[in-house]
Amino acid sequence: MTAAPHTPVMLPEVLDALQPAPGKTVIDGTFGAGGYARAFLDAGARVIAFDRDPGARRFAEGLAPDRFRLIEARFSEMADEAGDGAVDGVALDLGVSSMQLDEAERGFSFLRDGPLDMRMGREGPTAADLVNTAAQEELARIFFVYGEERQSRRIAAAIARRRALAPFARTLDLAEVVERALGGRRGAKVHPATRAFQGLRIAVNEELAELEAGLAAAERALKSEGRLCVVTFHSLEDRIVKTFLAVRAGRTPSGSRHAPPKPAQAQPSFRLLWGGARGPSQAELSANPRARSAKLRAAVRTAAPVWRAAA
Template sequence: MSGPHAPVLLDEVIEALAPKTGDVVIDATFGAGGYTRAILATGANVIALDRDPTVQKHADAVANDYPGQFQLIRTPFSGLSDAFAETGAAKLDGAVFDIGVSSMQLDEAERGFSFMRDGPLDMRMAGEGESAADIVNTWDHGPLAHILKLYGEERQSGRIATAILRRRAEQPFTRTLDLADVVEKALGGRRGAPTHPATRTFQALRIAVNDELGELTAGLEAAERTLAPGGRLAVVTFHSLEDRIVKAFLTERSGNAPGGSRHAPVAVETRKPSFTLQFKGAREAGEAELAANPRSRSAKLRAAVRTDAPVWRAAA
């Protein structure tokens, strides 16, 4: 499958899920339906989740091609367990997550995700709640600089926050290119940088607007609660912040987390692993996929199989 919305690491994801006729698999990030179609082609049934209302046209096309095998439920990751219960299916055999903003969303200027296309400064995947414009126009310097540093890993977060507050005192931000221009000037221009100076700022705002990291953690915990013993989990990430969360979750739940030091020993762990890793580390795209789809460059796949052990208590 090719094109701007081609699913990344598709062959590796299908291998990790190993779907077969009669299985029930959740595609927690439906998007344009790339993973879903590949899963359905094996004879498995798919429950697709997505909080973005614009994906409905893709869902309608899939439902037409695979009648009786597919349904879409409008919900974020955190609603995975409730969505599965709503379907009345007996057991969940697999779940796949493709984390981050899709090329489909970036290509639509009116969604406000891209600093390369002029559009309203929005970034809301579900079209609800606080927008990026709300954040840059109302948040105080400290909280704004904090999310730029935390979610964007932006070293000059304080300088950018100062520039935003100075400009919004004259005129509020409403457009993507306007914000991108202010950030670029605050950082002294491009100076031959390979990436746009506003890249990290836009990433941070998008993550904050959609609570992406919180939703990822909630989604992983929901998958742990919902997958049947032997059920398979596959997660594709595109950024170190996301991959760090997935790696830590699976490392802990598979019983491979490091113990305490001799100076501060940890309590003896009595919980049994709720997952077993399918392979060590993360899998990345091969040369052929890298050449065909540049988006796969930063993609990492981690996968695990649910054991019959009880669910671990979520972190406080």
């Protein structure tokens, strides 16, 4: 049975920036439920999709076999799979997918009861492993750095007290402990567990390190004049993308004339399609509240060599 179609966030804006067309090869680095890939295929492009979640394969049913390939791997491996300078576009839609949020058994949601898992793939420690074994100080760091949670120490202390009595195994159990630690909802628009769950998810899946490696892989995989489009959903992701593109486009500060001269940098490997980030349309915000925090950044690959890691 073919899975139901899925419309991803900011699809018209991504299509306009990426410009998929017949004869072009595009990487969908975050296949998910296949919304971007279907749109790229409808535009006539050849699509190489990546997703480390084996559950994503069911959404590939019915896609053009002569122009579509799904690889069960992290998107940071795209250049190894597709080849250096081999593709015309790369699209990344970051964070947890709607598919994963809506499936309680995946353990991403604080609104649906399920096993406390949160793994995008099937390998490595789960969120339950982290919550039950990490030092209280490490949990506080995860909530503060990855979840941007100001009350991180209070939450970590509450978790440590509870797990001494019984380990955590379910999502709603953890969400309730976080909610009590923060004094309940009291009419708050955002659930009290939102930031803590975000921090755990990012830590479990090593998302920020994967993003940094994925951007470098896209630099390798793109042809000259190939296009990179990245949709982010929180400031940590967006800051990494913004910094990467600014540096690769040669837009880093030149420094003070009183300071020692900076070493010569590599030639810009990207040029920005526009300044800053673009957000979703009002029509999309009205139809899909999940799009409210989305930001799109895009750039075009130049003919300059790939930057070395030291650069």
